[in-house]
Amino acid sequence: MTxxxxxxxxxxxxxxxxxxxxxxxxxxxxxxxxxHAYEYTVREDILMSLEYHDLEDSQARALLKSDKPLKQIFERWENQETSYMDTVWDTVQEQARAAEAKQKAKAQKER
Structure with missing residues:
Protein backbone atom coordinates (compact mmCIF):
# COMPACT_ATOMS: atom_id res chain seq x y z
CA MET A 1 0.00 0.00 0.00
CA THR A 2 1.37 3.43 -0.91
CA HIS A 36 -18.88 18.85 23.80
CA ALA A 37 -18.70 21.75 21.32
CA TYR A 38 -14.98 22.31 21.93
CA GLU A 39 -14.22 18.61 21.51
CA TYR A 40 -16.18 18.46 18.26
CA THR A 41 -14.37 21.51 16.88
CA VAL A 42 -10.89 20.27 17.77
CA ARG A 43 -11.68 16.86 16.30
CA GLU A 44 -12.72 18.64 13.08
CA ASP A 45 -9.40 20.52 13.11
CA ILE A 46 -7.52 17.24 13.57
CA LEU A 47 -9.28 15.85 10.51
CA MET A 48 -8.47 19.01 8.56
CA SER A 49 -4.80 18.67 9.47
CA LEU A 50 -4.84 15.17 7.96
CA GLU A 51 -6.19 16.62 4.72
CA TYR A 52 -3.09 18.79 4.38
CA HIS A 53 -0.38 16.55 5.81
CA ASP A 54 0.72 12.96 5.43
CA LEU A 55 2.11 10.76 8.15
CA GLU A 56 4.97 8.35 7.54
CA ASP A 57 3.86 4.84 6.58
CA SER A 58 4.72 3.39 9.99
CA GLN A 59 2.86 6.18 11.79
CA ALA A 60 -0.26 5.79 9.65
CA ARG A 61 -0.20 2.02 10.14
CA ALA A 62 0.13 2.42 13.90
CA LEU A 63 -2.87 4.75 14.07
CA LEU A 64 -4.87 2.49 11.77
CA LYS A 65 -4.46 -0.31 14.32
CA SER A 66 -6.10 1.84 16.97
CA ASP A 67 -9.81 1.36 17.54
CA LYS A 68 -10.44 5.12 17.92
CA PRO A 69 -7.44 7.12 16.72
CA LEU A 70 -9.34 10.41 16.59
CA LYS A 71 -10.41 10.09 20.22
CA GLN A 72 -6.85 9.27 21.26
CA ILE A 73 -5.41 12.23 19.36
CA PHE A 74 -8.02 14.56 20.90
CA GLU A 75 -7.22 13.27 24.40
CA ARG A 76 -3.52 13.90 23.81
CA TRP A 77 -4.32 17.39 22.49
CA GLU A 78 -6.51 18.16 25.47
CA ASN A 79 -3.65 17.40 27.87
CA GLN A 80 -1.05 19.51 26.08
CA GLU A 81 0.09 22.96 27.02
CA THR A 82 -0.53 25.28 24.09
CA SER A 83 -0.32 29.00 23.45
CA TYR A 84 -3.94 29.06 22.26
CA MET A 85 -5.18 31.40 25.00
CA ASP A 86 -2.21 33.71 24.44
CA THR A 87 -3.16 33.87 20.77
CA VAL A 88 -6.78 34.61 21.68
CA TRP A 89 -5.68 37.42 24.01
CA ASP A 90 -3.33 38.85 21.36
CA THR A 91 -6.24 38.92 18.92
CA VAL A 92 -8.47 40.70 21.46
CA GLN A 93 -5.79 43.34 22.01
CA GLU A 94 -5.15 43.79 18.27
CA GLN A 95 -8.86 44.31 17.61
CA ALA A 96 -9.13 46.74 20.52
CA ARG A 97 -6.21 48.77 19.15
CA ALA A 98 -7.74 48.75 15.65
CA ALA A 99 -11.13 49.87 17.00
CA GLU A 100 -9.49 52.59 19.08
CA ALA A 101 -7.51 53.87 16.07
CA LYS A 102 -10.64 53.88 13.91
CA GLN A 103 -12.58 55.84 16.53
CA LYS A 104 -9.74 58.37 16.92
CA ALA A 105 -9.54 58.83 13.13
CA LYS A 106 -13.30 59.31 12.96
CA ALA A 107 -13.21 61.85 15.80
CA GLN A 108 -10.42 63.82 14.11
CA LYS A 109 -12.33 63.80 10.82
CA GLU A 110 -15.42 65.17 12.52
CA ARG A 111 -13.52 68.16 13.97
Missing part, protein backbone atom coordinates in the same frame (compact mmCIF):
# COMPACT_ATOMS: atom_id res chain seq x y z
CA UNK A 3 1.81 6.25 1.58
CA UNK A 4 -1.08 8.12 -0.01
CA UNK A 5 -3.34 5.08 0.31
CA UNK A 6 -2.37 4.58 3.97
CA UNK A 7 -3.07 8.20 4.79
CA UNK A 8 -6.34 8.13 2.88
CA UNK A 9 -7.44 5.01 4.72
CA UNK A 10 -6.55 6.64 8.06
CA UNK A 11 -8.44 9.80 7.15
CA UNK A 12 -11.50 7.77 6.14
CA UNK A 13 -11.38 5.80 9.40
CA UNK A 14 -11.12 8.96 11.47
CA UNK A 15 -13.81 10.68 9.40
CA UNK A 16 -16.18 7.77 10.12
CA UNK A 17 -15.28 8.02 13.81
CA UNK A 18 -16.15 11.73 13.75
CA UNK A 19 -19.45 11.01 12.01
CA UNK A 20 -20.36 8.54 14.78
CA UNK A 21 -19.43 11.14 17.39
CA UNK A 22 -21.52 13.74 15.54
CA UNK A 23 -24.53 11.43 15.37
CA UNK A 24 -24.23 10.71 19.09
CA UNK A 25 -23.82 14.41 19.83
CA UNK A 26 -26.93 15.37 17.86
CA UNK A 27 -28.97 12.89 19.89
CA UNK A 28 -28.04 14.69 23.12
CA UNK A 29 -29.88 17.53 24.86
CA UNK A 30 -28.66 21.06 24.01
CA UNK A 31 -26.67 21.47 27.23
CA UNK A 32 -24.73 18.28 26.54
CA UNK A 33 -24.06 19.39 22.98
CA UNK A 34 -22.60 22.63 24.31
CA UNK A 35 -20.46 20.66 26.75
Missing amino acids: NEELNTRLYEKMFAEQEQFRDWLLSQPPAEILN
Whole structure:
Protein backbone atom coordinates (compact mmCIF):
# COMPACT_ATOMS: atom_id res chain seq x y z
CA MET A 1 0.00 0.00 0.00
CA THR A 2 1.37 3.43 -0.91
CA ASN A 3 1.81 6.25 1.58
CA GLU A 4 -1.08 8.12 -0.01
CA GLU A 5 -3.34 5.08 0.31
CA LEU A 6 -2.37 4.58 3.97
CA ASN A 7 -3.07 8.20 4.79
CA THR A 8 -6.34 8.13 2.88
CA ARG A 9 -7.44 5.01 4.72
CA LEU A 10 -6.55 6.64 8.06
CA TYR A 11 -8.44 9.80 7.15
CA GLU A 12 -11.50 7.77 6.14
CA LYS A 13 -11.38 5.80 9.40
CA MET A 14 -11.12 8.96 11.47
CA PHE A 15 -13.81 10.68 9.40
CA ALA A 16 -16.18 7.77 10.12
CA GLU A 17 -15.28 8.02 13.81
CA GLN A 18 -16.15 11.73 13.75
CA GLU A 19 -19.45 11.01 12.01
CA GLN A 20 -20.36 8.54 14.78
CA PHE A 21 -19.43 11.14 17.39
CA ARG A 22 -21.52 13.74 15.54
CA ASP A 23 -24.53 11.43 15.37
CA TRP A 24 -24.23 10.71 19.09
CA LEU A 25 -23.82 14.41 19.83
CA LEU A 26 -26.93 15.37 17.86
CA SER A 27 -28.97 12.89 19.89
CA GLN A 28 -28.04 14.69 23.12
CA PRO A 29 -29.88 17.53 24.86
CA PRO A 30 -28.66 21.06 24.01
CA ALA A 31 -26.67 21.47 27.23
CA GLU A 32 -24.73 18.28 26.54
CA ILE A 33 -24.06 19.39 22.98
CA LEU A 34 -22.60 22.63 24.31
CA ASN A 35 -20.46 20.66 26.75
CA HIS A 36 -18.88 18.85 23.80
CA ALA A 37 -18.70 21.75 21.32
CA TYR A 38 -14.98 22.31 21.93
CA GLU A 39 -14.22 18.61 21.51
CA TYR A 40 -16.18 18.46 18.26
CA THR A 41 -14.37 21.51 16.88
CA VAL A 42 -10.89 20.27 17.77
CA ARG A 43 -11.68 16.86 16.30
CA GLU A 44 -12.72 18.64 13.08
CA ASP A 45 -9.40 20.52 13.11
CA ILE A 46 -7.52 17.24 13.57
CA LEU A 47 -9.28 15.85 10.51
CA MET A 48 -8.47 19.01 8.56
CA SER A 49 -4.80 18.67 9.47
CA LEU A 50 -4.84 15.17 7.96
CA GLU A 51 -6.19 16.62 4.72
CA TYR A 52 -3.09 18.79 4.38
CA HIS A 53 -0.38 16.55 5.81
CA ASP A 54 0.72 12.96 5.43
CA LEU A 55 2.11 10.76 8.15
CA GLU A 56 4.97 8.35 7.54
CA ASP A 57 3.86 4.84 6.58
CA SER A 58 4.72 3.39 9.99
CA GLN A 59 2.86 6.18 11.79
CA ALA A 60 -0.26 5.79 9.65
CA ARG A 61 -0.20 2.02 10.14
CA ALA A 62 0.13 2.42 13.90
CA LEU A 63 -2.87 4.75 14.07
CA LEU A 64 -4.87 2.49 11.77
CA LYS A 65 -4.46 -0.31 14.32
CA SER A 66 -6.10 1.84 16.97
CA ASP A 67 -9.81 1.36 17.54
CA LYS A 68 -10.44 5.12 17.92
CA PRO A 69 -7.44 7.12 16.72
CA LEU A 70 -9.34 10.41 16.59
CA LYS A 71 -10.41 10.09 20.22
CA GLN A 72 -6.85 9.27 21.26
CA ILE A 73 -5.41 12.23 19.36
CA PHE A 74 -8.02 14.56 20.90
CA GLU A 75 -7.22 13.27 24.40
CA ARG A 76 -3.52 13.90 23.81
CA TRP A 77 -4.32 17.39 22.49
CA GLU A 78 -6.51 18.16 25.47
CA ASN A 79 -3.65 17.40 27.87
CA GLN A 80 -1.05 19.51 26.08
CA GLU A 81 0.09 22.96 27.02
CA THR A 82 -0.53 25.28 24.09
CA SER A 83 -0.32 29.00 23.45
CA TYR A 84 -3.94 29.06 22.26
CA MET A 85 -5.18 31.40 25.00
CA ASP A 86 -2.21 33.71 24.44
CA THR A 87 -3.16 33.87 20.77
CA VAL A 88 -6.78 34.61 21.68
CA TRP A 89 -5.68 37.42 24.01
CA ASP A 90 -3.33 38.85 21.36
CA THR A 91 -6.24 38.92 18.92
CA VAL A 92 -8.47 40.70 21.46
CA GLN A 93 -5.79 43.34 22.01
CA GLU A 94 -5.15 43.79 18.27
CA GLN A 95 -8.86 44.31 17.61
CA ALA A 96 -9.13 46.74 20.52
CA ARG A 97 -6.21 48.77 19.15
CA ALA A 98 -7.74 48.75 15.65
CA ALA A 99 -11.13 49.87 17.00
CA GLU A 100 -9.49 52.59 19.08
CA ALA A 101 -7.51 53.87 16.07
CA LYS A 102 -10.64 53.88 13.91
CA GLN A 103 -12.58 55.84 16.53
CA LYS A 104 -9.74 58.37 16.92
CA ALA A 105 -9.54 58.83 13.13
CA LYS A 106 -13.30 59.31 12.96
CA ALA A 107 -13.21 61.85 15.80
CA GLN A 108 -10.42 63.82 14.11
CA LYS A 109 -12.33 63.80 10.82
CA GLU A 110 -15.42 65.17 12.52
CA ARG A 111 -13.52 68.16 13.97
